[in-house]
Amino acid sequence: MKNLFLFFNIIKFFLFFIVLQLIVFNVVVAKTDYQQSGILNSSAKVSGWFYTLKNQFSSYWNLRNENNILATQNAQLKQESFHNYTIVSSNSIKVIDDIYKKQYLFQPAVVINNTTNKKKNTITMDVGRNKGIRPEMGVVSSKGIIGFTRNVSGHFSTAMSLLNTELNLPVIPKGDSCQGTLFWDFNDGVNVVSVKGIPVYYKLEVGDTIVTQGGAGIFPKGETVGVIEKKQKQIGSNNWLLKVKTSVDFNVINHVFLIENLYKEELDSIQNILP
Amino acid sequence: MRLIIVNILRFLILILIQLLVVDQVSLGFMGNYISLVIYVSFLLTFPINTSNYLLLIVALILGLTMDMFKDSGGIHASACLFLAYLRPFLLRRLQSQNPIEDVEELTVYTEDLQKYTTYTVLLLSGFFFWLFLLEEFSFSRIPVILLKTLLSTIFSTLLIIIGQYLLFRKPKI
Numbered sequence: 001m002k003n004l005f006l007f008f009n010i011i012k013f014f015l016f017f018i019v020l021q022l023i024v025f026n027v028v029v030a031k032t033d034y035q036q037s038g039i040l041n042s043s044a045k046v047s048g049w050f051y052t053l054k055n056q057f058s059s060y061w062n063l064r065n066e067n068n069i070l071a072t073q074n075a076q077l078k079q080e081s082f083h084n085y086t087i088v089s090s091n092s093i094k095v096i097d098d099i100y101k102k103q104y105l106f107q108p109a110v111v112i113n114n115t116t117n118k119k120k121n122t123i124t125m126d127v128g129r130n131k132g133i134r135p136e137m138g139v140v141s142s143k144g145i146i147g148f149t150r151n152v153s154g155h156f157s158t159a160m161s162l163l164n165t166e167l168n169l170p171v172i173p174k175g176d177s178c179q180g181t182l183f184w185d186f187n188d189g190v191n192v193v194s195v196k197g198i199p200v201y202y203k204l205e206v207g208d209t210i211v212t213q214g215g216a217g218i219f220p221k222g223e224t225v226g227v228i229e230k231k232q233k234q235i236g237s238n239n240w241l242l243k244v245k246t247s248v249d250f251n252v253i254n255h256v257f258l259i260e261n262l263y264k265e266e267l268d269s270i271q272n273i274l275p
Numbered sequence: 276m277r278l279i280i281v282n283i284l285r286f287l288i289l290i291l292i293q294l295l296v297v298d299q300v301s302l303g304f305m306g307n308y309i310s311l312v313i314y315v316s317f318l319l320t321f322p323i324n325t326s327n328y329l330l331l332i333v334a335l336i337l338g339l340t341m342d343m344f345k346d347s348g349g350i351h352a353s354a355c356l357f358l359a360y361l362r363p364f365l366l367r368r369l370q371s372q373n374p375i376e377d378v379e380e381l382t383v384y385t386e387d388l389q390k391y392t393t394y395t396v397l398l399l400s401g402f403f404f405w406l407f408l409l410e411e412f413s414f415s416r417i418p419v420i421l422l423k424t425l426l427s428t429i430f431s432t433l434l435i436i437i438g439q440y441l442l443f444r445k446p447k448i
Contacts, residue, residue, distance in 0.1 A: 013328070013360075013363075016328055020356050021353060024353045046343070047344045054294075115345075116306070117306035119410065186307070187307075189304055
């Protein structure tokens, strides 16, 4: 018995170290369990506040660029407005108003923190449950898609960016319907994502645009992802492995839109029914 | 008392510098292989006469704070703990070779540069190896982990030593 106590006395520093490590590992494991990472997340109150403060200063550096982007977008929207169309036929125009119903709502948000050099990159935004944000809402900028929300707190939310090794998203080439899966290879670096699963008998060219398929209900159909930069045959299969240059520059993200799908629950419930 | 206040201030300032200056440095492509760290400087210069258990607890708090801001889910805390666990053994080893004079903390001013660099490199390589091992979470990528450890250790050691010359005051003797 005495020897046992002596033994514990010798290794007590080591034991203390192990106990603390176990506490930390519990946190790491809790992180992989999707929704439960409440404590150690930058959507937590303190760090959210801190990053908002930081962003208030650092956002000045990008103002000129952001203004250009917003001006371009304004011009585009103006062009689509009703007043730009002249009536060419003398017949009265019949507008069937109730065949369209809104499915996606867009709402603006500001990115307050953004990483690009990790394996699992995330984006923190200044909107949270107070603005009706929920997990699994799409994040896009005016140029293309960025990611989707994962964790939401009272006033902040974090999104998984496309530069995340856990990402899996159905995509299609623009104007076609062959579905592929979007993923990110860490070794490709920032702003390059990969698409696998499109059979080689589909003719694809370098420079083709890749857009979202819309099947997951996170993004509308046809949101831009990027253009094909390189195509090669995937080793050991009959599919393409496409390297896609994202249309968004992930180093500079400031103003984004969050997409709410009004029929998401309905879509999920019907897709979950087994045939 | 003076030491406690100095260390609390150091804790806050090092975290601010890490988040607002060092983390904002864009290394481009090399950013995948080099991670710059300066906040560990706090653990390196923690007073040597305090209990080792206190060092472990402080390391845990420091690491968890970093994890909270960097969204890294506990890997920094774990690596900080590993560093804090290694430090007493290293100190004992260094002391047996040539005893450390009567100083409260180890900075670039109290030790000669060569000795201090060795101390920093040894602790940091342990820190980064543990950090990247947890980040990759696979033994099959050991070569990449070792490369990242090597590069990060070199650059972070430079950063920490230069940082100490800039930030820390020379003790009056």
